[in-house]
Amino acid sequence: MHPFTLDRPRDLAAALALRAQAGRNDAPAEYIAGGTDMVQLLQEYVRQPERLVSLAGLLDNRIEIGPQGLRLGVAATMAEVAADPAVVEQFPLISEALLNSASPQVRNQATMGGNLLQRTRCPYFRDVGYAACNKRAPGSGCAAIGGENRWHAVLGTSDDCIATNPSDLAVALVALDAAVEIRGAGGSRSLPLVDFHRLPAATPHIETVLEPGEVIAAITVPASSAARRSHYLKVRDRASFEFAVVSAAVALEMDGARIRQARIALGGVGTKPWRVPRVEAALAGASLEPQSLRQAAALAAENAHGRGHNDFKIELMQRAIVRAVEIAGARA
Amino acid sequence: MTTALIGQPISRVDGRRKVTGAATYVAEFQAPGLVHGAIVRSTVANGRIASIDSSAAQQAPGVIAVLTHQNAPKLAYRAHKGAPDPGIGERLHVLQADRVSHQGQPVALVIAEGLEQAVHAAMLVRVTYAPEAAITDIARAEPVPLTPPSETRRGDPDGALAAAEVKLGQTYVIPRENHNPIEMHATIASWDGDSLTLWDKTQWVHNVADEIAAVFGIPARNVRVISPFVGGAFGSALRTWPHVTLAALGARVAGRPVKIMLSRREMYYGTGFRPHTVQRVALGASRDGRLGAILHNGDQETSTYEEFTEALLNATGFLHSCPNVNTRHRLAPMNVHTPTYMRGPGEASGIFAIESAMDELAVALNIDPVELRLRNEPEQDEFRQLPFSSRSTRECYQAAAERFGWSRRNSEPRSMRDGRQLIGWGMATATYGAGRAPASAMARLLPDGTAEVASAASDMGPGTWTSMTQVAAETLGLPIERVRFTLGDTRLPRAPVHGGSITMASVGSAVQAACRKAREDALARGGGTNDVTEAMRRIGQPVEASVDSTPGDESQRFSMHAFGAVFVEVAVDPDLGETRVRRIVGAYGAGRIVNPKLARSQCVGGMIGGIGMALMEHSVVDGRNGRVSNANFAEYAVPVHADAPPVMDVIFVEEHDPHVNPLGVKGVGEIAMVGVAPAITNAIFHATGKRIRELPVTPDKLL
């Protein structure tokens, strides 16, 4: 690891004053929570911050459910949230997405905040033996374009970066219209999660809207009946302990045998957790007939752009939507 | 009296030590004054080092030395080739010249007080290269014949193929795979004058000593190698890799013991791999399913400096009966490091092609795949024109088919479903050579009625510790808990390489012979008793026997192989392309089974390895520059628990082989891996009607 100073501030205010910033490789200071991603990045020299600011003990870890919905303190671990009885009952999509992520050991250690801010699995980003990676070293080029890109995104890409956002949790949360509470030295703000991650465009090294010193403090998810009738579908090369090749988070409000409203987000295919409003619109009022599901799912492929090895994802993500809607629709 | 221990399902004698952490693995040894080494590796696949600036590294905290080709001592690199080393070519020399021939080649070594200090200083070494055009993609490489060329021909294969009633020809591709044992390679080197002690992760301590002695130009007796536990290897620890030399070199320069442990990423550059192979198989047959012609060509990647070859096409010559056979093996020299043997080397790859083609032929002929094989069951090894020492393929087909319920199979693809899932059943034949090499062992009976037995063997997981203790205790006539077997130290009698499934046959025979001799000596001197414990009490001092055990001419007189049959059930999601293996039944004719519990574990491990080979394992080489883009445990998928099917049935058919070796054993470590991948892809065809000829079968291939 590159030598760094580890700060363990006494309270959150002291931490925020240190102006650490997640999701940017050029930030001189960065937070560390559970460390499950951060330590890997440090060990592989992908991140070389001068200063690490520990969030341990500074942020809320409570899981609260009320009539308004769910509020997750970001310090809650993946394991705690996945196993919380109220989450399992009222927001099964979140629990399923978490249980399909990583391994029990990682989930015991990893936090909600760290999960939303984990860095891409793009192998070129994570191997400093490659000089070219705009996300790691702005302006250096993109080794994935023209390289091995089976792992990469087909939606929201740019000519500067085609890396996926790897979080399963974020896909489920985006489908459920979750918001994040951001806290900085100057106060708090709340933002829909779907607007939290940025598209790579010409600045893939800036991944979120966080400003220096800001942290995510909480995640809120509005109550809805759709949250119960949901399914998280994850396609991967092996049965467990792997990031998604393609995933689909689906939550449905039904009107008898017809879909009143569908909320759908995709993982493994987008440069950020990817909501598909056009598919949702086409499904409003539709039946669960394969034909109509298939037609609606095809709209997800609009503007999708493969780079060779990942072309198959364009077809696979449509099939994943169909399957996940079928499974969610069949739920009581 | 002898107690029957051979054949008993005895639990691992070292199991408790392993699960409690009491077993010491190489990186855990301590040496006074130990310091750490970190390797700087090339980031180009071909060229010259233009410059190295190590000034920043030199000044970094804790740094003791930075070695590059400019300042490293010149090493003797005397000729030496051990059994796992390629016969042709010269091993990689480290830090001796400015030439770079592959990605990840060591170009500098940093020695520092602390591990993190060494790793950090290694990052500070600035290397620039004068890169040259590199061949890193097998599709662009020019395959050349082996030295000497490896082409076999019997009968008139081309004529027979042309005349065949039914024929097919296809290409089968297996990408590069890495061993990925759980324990990373590590070495600790410590000099005392001109004597060197190495703690090294290895499958062969004596070869490490011989190789390092040759590299440094010192007598092999000056090098002691200790390696009691190996945390998995699958062949990665057969050869003595450059980091072992670097540890010894670093220790010599630093004047302190040096430890080097490879990172997971370095494992993809610093040890070998199963080579990428491209095989072409053409089969000709009569309508009633008799093979008339087999043409099997295989091209395989190797490095620019060594000709690594494995027995890719050997089984083709004897697996099925066929009068007209042609095999041709070629190598594609590329800017990669030298591949090496990986579990089931040669056969695992070659048989994927042959047994896939046989399945395709069965479909073309509309003959049951088992029946097709039975119709082509040879009476002898038709390639070598020798009788088999034993061959139980028929028994294996029958036992496995029965356990599996094969007779209920509807041969029609896509004819079985479970909900949305398509179900498929497939099978394949397996074989692996039953070799034996010279081995030595020592047995020492003690007056207290215990015994010490030793041979410098290795145990990378199959259970050498346990099976040798069993053989020793039964032969000595002692209870198993009174026998202490030791291995993994060059001070012990020499054993052969722990690979190729020869350990039981070789070391086991030596242990048996040494124990027999010790027992006979003790009884002869024990005053008429037939009880070895009583005899030892009377003698009152140790009785020791050492034996060098060598194979006879049996391998000249017989064709000696284990055979097996693997049956698989898969479920394929027709929409999402995910394949999960639901059942595997394997039946093996592997001679005598010394410990059915360990042997079953071996076979289950091989089945899971085969699932990896068939469905997920793939070192994804970036063809632009030869880097392995998924050189980590997240993106290089190996099977996890959830991939292991709930049913893994292992059957050992009764097989008495009086010829193969004194113990009558054939070994199961390698054959366990063979045949699994084609059985899976054949089952996938049965499930889906899609024939996938390029591994691994990831979801994208089935959409």
Ligand SMILES: Cc1cc2nc3c(=O)[nH]c(=O)nc-3n(C[C@H](O)[C@H](O)[C@H](O)COP(=O)(O)OP(=O)(O)OC[C@H]3O[C@@H](n4cnc5c(N)ncnc54)[C@H](O)[C@@H]3O)c2cc1C
């Ligand atoms: C082997 C393995 C497999 C995995 N598989 C999956 C998978 O299948 N699916 C999946 O979704 N994930 C997977 N992960 C990723 C895992 O979910 C993340 O590593 C984890 O959630 C990160 O949480 P952490 O608390 O450890 O974060 P850290 O590693 O401590 O931090 C990660 C990042 O988040 C920032 N950060 C943390 N908390 C905050 C905060 N409150 N505000 C602002 N910034 C913050 C840090 O600065 C850092 O940049 C896997 C990880 C591993 C190691």
Ligand code: SF4
């Ligand atoms: S896809 Fe993005 S993260 Fe990957 S190499 Fe290109 S710029 Fe870097």
